[in-house]
């Protein structure tokens with residue numbers, strides 16, 4: 001029996017969060033077609049008869065331009081230091097570029113096995129896949145290369161077996177039915193943000209954040225979960241875009257978010273959304289702490305209180 005921590009790292013949009021959800025068998029991380037969707041470390045634990053894996057999903061590795069992005073990269077770097085195996089998720093359909101080199105260099109600083117999950121093979125012709133695998137194998141830095149589709153689940157069981165084989169012998173670190181350590185408020189904010197990402201374009205996806213102002217638990221089992229959330233935007237000019245004509249956009253976001261919240265929490269939800277202008281929140285330490293990205297000191301990766 002083996003057990004331990006496995007990082008999911010890679011470029012933005014590679015499919016790390018889709019893969020986390022597929023590996024764990026539950027939707028824990030939000031997914032979008034926009035890069036930089038994941039901003040925090042997201043834990044998902046899967047227990048099998050042959051072992052237990054605690055997966056750590058991370059923000060996609062990119063050049064940080066704002067404090068928000070710095071802190072996202074701090075999260076990814078810290079995760080690399082606390083795992084037993086690294087899964088480098090690569091989008092097989094994306095041509096290799098400078099971003100891949102940057103990720104490779106970062107990943108080569110770790111001393112644990114690095115397994116490549118060559119993702120999105122459902123979009124590839126088999127003939128194009130083999131040269132890509134051969135080129136990765138040529139680098140001789142990866143413990144294994146496993147082609148997968150995070151969306152269809154193709155070969156994900158094989159990836160899991162490979163990861164279990166690289167983990168140290170040991171008893172499970174978490175109870176058998178343990179899933180995650182994120183509080184419910186985090187999932188609530190993320191599910192709202194997923195709909196913001198789905199409905200917006202251009203700069204808005206990057207410059208919005210969601211904060212839960214009030215999380216009112218149901219009084220009775222099966223009762224109403226009352227959620228009041230603020231959607232932060234950076235500029236006054238962004239507010240009318242997010243509201244939409246006659247409030248149509250915010251209404252669509254609210255309806256879609258409520259449905260996904262009801263599915264996630266398995267209860268009826270009352271959702272109140274409020275668009276708030278917070279100038280340059282992406283560089284504001286307090287706003288960043290509010291969305292779970294407090295300052296991390298450079299050395300130990302420990303969060304300051």
Ligand SMILES: Nc1nc2c(ncn2[C@@H]2O[C@H](COP(=O)(O)OP(=O)(O)OP(=O)(O)O)[C@@H](O)[C@H]2O)c(=O)[nH]1
Nearest residue numbers: 012013014015016017018036037038060120150151
């Ligand atoms: N066809 C196909 N699409 C995929 C696959 N995996 C992920 N995607 C899509 O790729 C996009 C990005 O997926 P995410 O899981 O959000 O990617 P990520 O690596 O977590 O991205 P960041 O959080 O931004 O770093 C989404 O539109 C997914 O639906 C796959 O195996 N096949």
Ligand SMILES: [Mg+2]
Nearest residue numbers: 016017037038
């Ligand atoms: Mg992600």
